[in-house]
Amino acid sequence: MAIQFDCPYCTSTLKVPDASAGKQGDCPRCGTKLVIPNPFAMSEQAAPAAQETQAASQTQAPAMDAPAGASQEAAPPAGESVAVQQRPLSTATAQYLRKRRRSNVGPILLIILCFGLMLGAAGYFYYTYGPRLEGNLVGARLSPEDASLEQLQKTSDLGLSEDVIQAVNNSFKETPRRVQSDLMEMTFFGPEQGGLKVRLKPGAKTEIVRVDLTGDPALLEYIKQHGTQLDQPRYTELQSQLEAFYTDWNRFLQEGGPMPDLINYRNTIGLNSLIGGLGYHMEARVNNRVFPCVHDDYDGGLYFLVPKGTLQFEILGSQMENGWTKFPGKYTVQVTQEYQGQ
Structure with a gap:
């Protein structure tokens, strides 16, 4: 089965093979490097606690085996594509993008204003110091x-x-x-x-x-x-x-x-x-x-x-x-x- 998780930066839902658990990869949407979660390691950490609980109530309890071969899996080849399941942008992300687009208007208006001021100054100096007819x-x-x-x-x-x-x-x-x-x-x-x-x-x-x-x-x-x-x-x-x-x-x-x-x-x-x-x-x-x-x-x-x-x-x-x-x-x-x- 595949491992499914959300990119913590762009919130895209990602799916990767089990063999990629615990490895580092790139988000195909935003390009951010991230570590792929390992659900098997979390199961191993939870196993001792479960055994202690069962030992208190039972005299014999079978120990939970770690998934075979979990630590022997090879890292995914370099450049391996990761499947992405697109989902609508969150409200926070949409607001951020709109704010970024609005922020681009300011420099453009500033350039236009500076250009107008330069033309006005040139006209003023020509009228003031240029030839008077x-x-x-x-x-x-x-x-x-x-x-x-x-x-x-x-x-x-x-x-x-x-x-x-x-x-x-x-x-x-x-x-x-x-x-x-x-x-x-x-x-x-x-x-x-x-x-x-x-x-x-x-x-x-x-x-x-x-x-x-x-x-x-x-x-x-x-x-x-x-x-x-x-x-x-x-x-x-x-x-x-x-x-x-x-x-x-x-x-x-x-x-x-x-x-x-x-x-x-x-x-x-x-x-x-x-x-x-x-x-x-x-x-x-x-x-x-x-x-x-x-x-x-x-x-x-x-x-x-x-x-x-x-x-x-x-x-x-x-x-x-x-x-x-x-x-x-x-x-x-x-x-x-x-x-x-x-």
Whole structure:
């Protein structure tokens, strides 16, 4: 018959052959080394006490024989497997395992907390000791004779047929289209050399001021590092709107009907083709009124429309449709002179 007992560590019920009694083995469940109980040795220890009791009441009593061969059994071979009868974990064991799993959550939360603190500290030091995009800049107003900005549209990457592009360009060469307001005047026209151009002039109540960015090295460094990233949304919008413009206008030429909305294309094509990445993300504010950036000469100058006679205004990041303000700076511009174009 087999010897059955419980592991004192994991409480699993184990069964081993009689020959393993009194030997040392490993629990197959938890791997703990343990001594296999010897029920025969316990019987031998109990035998003398039983004999003394029987001798007091009887004159002759047969002595109990120890199990034959109990001390001659060989130890089980190394690596001998021990049969295990699984049983549900006790309540204490289950509680211990649950507590151990819960204890693993603490270090993970601690690591996340430390990482967050490191990011916060890095942001704080960058904000406190990093380059500050603020201060004063100098502006120069353009004379009425020079206050005209033009840009030829690039159509090579639109993916439209040459016939469509040529038909639209010829239409604007024959009949230029103008969008006029108190803020600005935008004209779409076809030049003699071909293509499509836009021309911007200030409105009846505004003027153009060129802001010199070269007076702030931190701002120039910011443009150097982030210029490509700033320009990506402007370029993407310009290309998609330019394709839509040619498609809509060609349909208008072929089918008639309402004229495409030139006010929308004034902003998404006209202005976007005149400015760069930084200008796309900036605006001027005069007495809490917002005015657009209308040109970037890529020579350290940004051009803004402002009310006539403005002597001081602010330039700062404009809020995008998603609510984000990409440019983090804010400058005060002093208009002190008239710009002498090169």
